[in-house]
Amino acid sequence: MYKALVCCRAGMGSSILLKIKVDQVIKENDYPIETEHGNLDSIIGYTGDLVVTMEDLATELKGKVPYALGVRNIVDKAEIKSKLEEFLETK
Secondary structure: EEEEEEEEEOOOOHHHHHHHHHHHHHHHOOEEEEEEEHHHHHOOOOOEEEEEEHHHHHHEEEOOOOOOOOOOOOOOHHHHHHHHHHHHHHH
8 A cells, every 4th residue: 555645835725625636536446545635844754655746846846755746737537547547657
């Protein structure tokens, strides 16, 4: 089972909505991923497998977290599914 942190800079509305959509995609496709929610500060000391966030923040996080998954449209389940599949293919 992989651990994912879904976050944004503030940990408020956009990342909550993203987490809901990510969880829906995970459940619909039976992906071996469990999520938790947080803000940018949650990355400090984070030991999970991937961070799911907005595309601009993911670019900043590359090399600082094990895997940064950036989503352009946080309500587009097809995009989220595609990005999660890319992650799973690396494992």
